[in-house]
Amino acid sequence: MKIPKAIQRLIESFEKLPGIGPKSAQRLTFYLLHVPQHELDSFASSLQDLKKGTIICSNCFNVDESDPCSICSDKQRDRSIICVVEEPLDVLALEKGGKYKGLYHVLHGKIDPLNNIGPDEIFLPQLFERISAASANGYGDPKELIIATNPTMEGEATAMYISKNLKSQIPNLKITRIGRGLPIGADIEYADEMTLQRAMEGRNEII
């Protein structure tokens, strides 16, 4: 028995998504066979409208409905701090806490030589330009740059690259890296070596 073409096509569409293998793609497709047509249509239109309804901010490269985005155009936010993240989802995660009141810069990736992604393939030149031009375009002189790339090999390399480039150019810019250590709720017994080492290095005095 051959799989009907309409089913095969949808399976292939699902398989292209990250983390969805052939079996999951089959399961999702056959699940959708039981779903009413109007729900399929609504799913389809939300896919088609995804990019039409969003725009990338020309200042921080976050994804939003307007340019400049709601964060960059918010007069309440502290323009002297910029937090560098890899992906728009990282902005969402940091905003959920609601504590951080500065601006962002979304790289849309990380330096990853194994996958042929160098500094110019992500929004890094734009970060350097933004910082050096900041006082000119009215966004105010940035005082601190928080590098919040992921604590992975590539994220650390990206952080190193940024700090090395900016330290020489703009000596009075404070460059920081988000704290690395044990996540809340973790168990020292099960923590890996690197995390423990970072946690020891990043220890704070109890006041």
Next chain:
Amino acid sequence: MKIPKAIQRLIESFEKLPGIGPKSAQRLTFYLLHVPQHELDSFASSLQDLKKGTIICSNCFNVDESDPCSICSDKQRDRSIICVVEEPLDVLALEKGGKYKGLYHVLHGKIDPLNNIGPDEIFLPQLFERISAASANGYGDPKELIIATNPTMEGEATAMYISKNLKSQIPNLKITRIGRGLPIGADIEYADEMTLQRAMEGRNEII
């Protein structure tokens, strides 16, 4: 910062799928932001056309492009054996082996009292009718019914229900249940009690 509406809508569509939680839905949606528009359009159209390009066979209730389906209309297949399965995906799995040459009957579910699914909510009445009417409508008298519902609580209950109903009605129909035991590549040490018990009960003489 509020999530753009277009993104929120797609996240909600993904969240409705089985096995996809809020985090995965976010990840998939933000991944699709990097995908070219024509791929989004093709994904969308394959969703819209899913049900238009498929039909449920009126004989065996499998999903295919024609009615009767390619299996029911295949003259090479043995019309005297019917294999009962829960879902169309089970037909695909059994067909992949290529050994089974009989027909199927897809229930599109299982008897599941906890979720208010009784025998009449799935294609069980149609199975009984099909078997009793088989000699009349030219499909030939079925000689064997293989019940291949899943070896779960609900699958076993469904199998019991089918065999009880048919044994009294059609006494010379052979009713069988697919073998249950250790899967190939398994380790007895890690097998659960029920599987081991079934494997002992279902032991075969070595010839």
